[in-house]
Amino acid sequence: MKKIAVLTSGGDAPGMNAAVRAVVRKAIYEGLEVAGVFNGYQGLIEGKIELLQLGSVGDIIQRGGTMLRSARSEEFRTIEGREKAMKQLKLNGIEGLVVIGGDGSFRGALELTELGCPCVCVPATIDNDINGTQFTIGFDTALNTVIDAIDKIRDTATSHERTFIIEVMGRNAGDLALWSGLAGGAETILIPEEKYELPAIIERLKSGTGRGKRHSIIVVAEGVMSAAELAERLKVEAGIETRISVLGHIQRGGSPSARDRVIASQYGAKAVEVLKEGRGGLAIGMRNHVVVNYDLKDVFEKPNVFDVEMYKLSRELSI
Amino acid sequence: MKKIAVLTSGGDAPGMNAAVRAVVRKAIYEGLEVAGVFNGYQGLIEGKIELLQLGSVGDIIQRGGTMLRSARSEEFRTIEGREKAMKQLKLNGIEGLVVIGGDGSFRGALELTELGCPCVCVPATIDNDINGTQFTIGFDTALNTVIDAIDKIRDTATSHERTFIIEVMGRNAGDLALWSGLAGGAETILIPEEKYELPAIIERLKSGTGRGKRHSIIVVAEGVMSAAELAERLKVEAGIETRISVLGHIQRGGSPSARDRVIASQYGAKAVEVLKEGRGGLAIGMRNHVVVNYDLKDVFEKPNVFDVEMYKLSRELSI
Amino acid sequence: MKKIAVLTSGGDAPGMNAAVRAVVRKAIYEGLEVAGVFNGYQGLIEGKIELLQLGSVGDIIQRGGTMLRSARSEEFRTIEGREKAMKQLKLNGIEGLVVIGGDGSFRGALELTELGCPCVCVPATIDNDINGTQFTIGFDTALNTVIDAIDKIRDTATSHERTFIIEVMGRNAGDLALWSGLAGGAETILIPEEKYELPAIIERLKSGTGRGKRHSIIVVAEGVMSAAELAERLKVEAGIETRISVLGHIQRGGSPSARDRVIASQYGAKAVEVLKEGRGGLAIGMRNHVVVNYDLKDVFEKPNVFDVEMYKLSRELSI
């Protein structure tokens, strides 16, 4: 293998730039040429491809977003689109591709691998919802953004003795809500993986007030219900007044945390190592503190593992 | 005067604690006794009053919220409530009161002054909407919180080439939207003080796209319309897709900025100075870089002055 | 076991409060009474012991430092001192002790265990230098503080095309320098675990300049040499001008990161679990993503494991 490329796809996550940087630097260290594909798979189809140098990735490790940009591509979902992509890869002499993104992006990588271009995937999404890896790039930064918001809201909650409901991202995965709720000292955490019972929540809120607790914070993953809906139900069913805060897109941005920069560096370098050996159809990830590569198909076929212990801990500490 | 008291009232604002600290320390420096009233006017009615020492305000200058807490009081709106408050002031030997809060809180102070207890008001609200002062405590911190959010959202906006609408606080006053929009590099800023024209906004968005601009940020004060409404109108009237972010309560919290701590210290100390002279019915504020005191009635009777020059500047720089 | 106590000892680390909170809440959840010992082992000798409630640890999860305070104790190093400590434990009906701190503090815990009071230790130090655990509380926060400083210094380094030497904490352990250097995009990282060769560093600096690199950042652990000494040597031996920055005590403070709050919660709860079973002489830690307990003696007898892979990665990515 003489030349590889790298692209970012799907929702952006802090640390994507650090991963791009690692891919480029490791590739050059290994004597490979490396190109950047701009605007994700759509850019690949359109041939938005540029050779990258060490200097191309200077001063980006600390930046949020992705210098390669990202985009949706309806065209890539068609076989014609993917063949155009393959043509561009050949035209540019690219023999392997690193795809940085979430599981939607990984599907594309699997298909390109099957069409003959070995792809290796680097998991980057703030939701931490990719099967086979315990950590995705961006999760740690998003977590810190969420607890910063919780800390700010606690100032008002304490001063006014109020209950706040904070809605965080996570349609199918509750990791962001669970970890941030635990780290933010939330009294109640609602996640898609665990059933909630409204009467029990109401009971907790009331017993807290009973023993003189001045404020309460509830963290809810958007996949369970919206903060507005929960507020409405607490009001209707128990007469409890709450304030809501929907954190929204700020969770996606910001300078990556130290940890996200470190795992982005590890994942990016590992992806090049694997690709250099001519292997494709693989994902990179972290398992029990070790950087591993595993079959891309596992991402789609195996169930995501939920950390029940941590949920139990969050319950015990919020008595 | 031998003994004064201090309370915080209305929505909390970062820097209230720094102001409480300044009142307490300056009072003790001047040889006065100083008491803290907890839970605002409601706490005053209920006699939640404690003598404060230097140590009572240690390690609070950097904290958001208010250690004296705040609360609404329906009872204080009645003459019976205010008479109970006066009784508590007498009972505790309090001869003057510093009220830290927004204009709603200032009304109460005016009424107490008229009942015989001289009150001096310190403006603290993130909205910067109090007549007679150019800056209120909390505004600068909120501003920095908002631009931090805008910077984060810009990461995603740039990476995905999208238009974002960011809704910030401000029902009647556009200062937070205007300053943060200017500091955040927003292309369009909508504030209550200036008429907006949707066709012109649409035109700007389209011309930006026309010359290759990859993303756009619109800041809208909640008093103009909600981000959701603006998004809907842009979609319906021009087919423009946008994402929205409602910053909400995070704008109220956080450790106060250096500037808010400084003006809180200045205002708090000035309030004690004025009160010590036996003067009440006054507000403290900043006018052209000078800390001043002025008639509390001006807060309600004079119109707030809007900085037209800054609005003009924001337009010129966002061509 | 009916009643336990908790103390913090040694240098403070962000997340100590979150660990104290977890110990208290988990203990109460398990039906135990829990006391706080103030000012570390010295306070234990002096009987500075108070029963803690849920409310005692409210609103502290986000605070740096330690609410139980910390102190050195010469007296505790004597057998007389430790016997006084044992007497206080008995006097207060304390049957087990959680010690939160670094390895110096762990020695004391081992000795108290041998005198009959089972102790369980929770590792908290920004240096991440405790044998038997991959992560200590405070390391992740310090890491983020350091990269924030590196990012700031990079602004000036880039603008002025200069080389900066940044000195970080770490007398015997290079983890903070290594991780922060990797995450901060440093060109050169000097740690106690790996020999450095000045000529090679000079060579790298010169070759960077040769290919148009505008600035360079060197991270050095204090255990290798001071930034000032390195600057002097680069000037004398190669005529290279550098600027230095000694980060110092800011590395110890600040609101703990999400991750530090999470592991502090896990460690604190685990310590109570183990102690409740009547077991002492143990340390809590993280091994390959699992929270474990292990023999306290391992802390002193086994060598700390250094992550050679990460050092190699840092070299490869800084070509």
Add this chain to the structure above:
Amino acid sequence: MKKIAVLTSGGDAPGMNAAVRAVVRKAIYEGLEVAGVFNGYQGLIEGKIELLQLGSVGDIIQRGGTMLRSARSEEFRTIEGREKAMKQLKLNGIEGLVVIGGDGSFRGALELTELGCPCVCVPATIDNDINGTQFTIGFDTALNTVIDAIDKIRDTATSHERTFIIEVMGRNAGDLALWSGLAGGAETILIPEEKYELPAIIERLKSGTGRGKRHSIIVVAEGVMSAAELAERLKVEAGIETRISVLGHIQRGGSPSARDRVIASQYGAKAVEVLKEGRGGLAIGMRNHVVVNYDLKDVFEKPNVFDVEMYKLSRELSI
């Protein structure tokens, strides 16, 4: 006037980029062409000049440092150097120049004005030490960086009951030390503008300890003496143990605060307005909340005004 240029010079300050952006955008708004000079006066001599467009200053308002870079120039101090600079200006059709920097940079601007190229200066330095303006760009950001450091150090100071000495920038001007000390709640502040008396400082430290104060923070401007020297003197003369922290270069970097971005936008735009009228030899600044322009010579001939009131306040609040 058809074409102007902009350069940054001297030590970098956060907000320089926001000022460059404002100059470029305002110039284009006014129908002028605008060029950027890279590497300060040295780059001007060498003809490192590029035409800038709206897109050239996209996404920089939030960045520290300066995209135009800065450099020292010995050559520019000679008449030959300045004549080369003039030649380049003519060669590039540049009829006016905006110089963003500190007072050293302003001298160069005065000399170029005298040689026939009208220059307007924008004050940007974290030291806030330029005569004729109450605020310089970068001061507010540096202030927030310093109080963030003080807040972190206070965590350790409180936990260990220690006295810390924090050394901040400021050779001739104490504004950074004074404002940050006031905002950081420091007990003692040493600045070049006011004499200090060691016995009084010692007295304060001891009386604090006497009444149970657990920690103390001293802020010293580097122009008074180094933190190390003060620590030594406190130890020798009164046996007081302290820890020191030298903040150093982190004070220069970081994303500019909201306020610095706003005044940078105001100053930059004002500079273009003035220059467009063909006027040179002027500085831009803030006086009593109004953006003004004034004779450049005043910068060198009039004494800087020190805010005695604020110093007095800091003393009264730190009893």
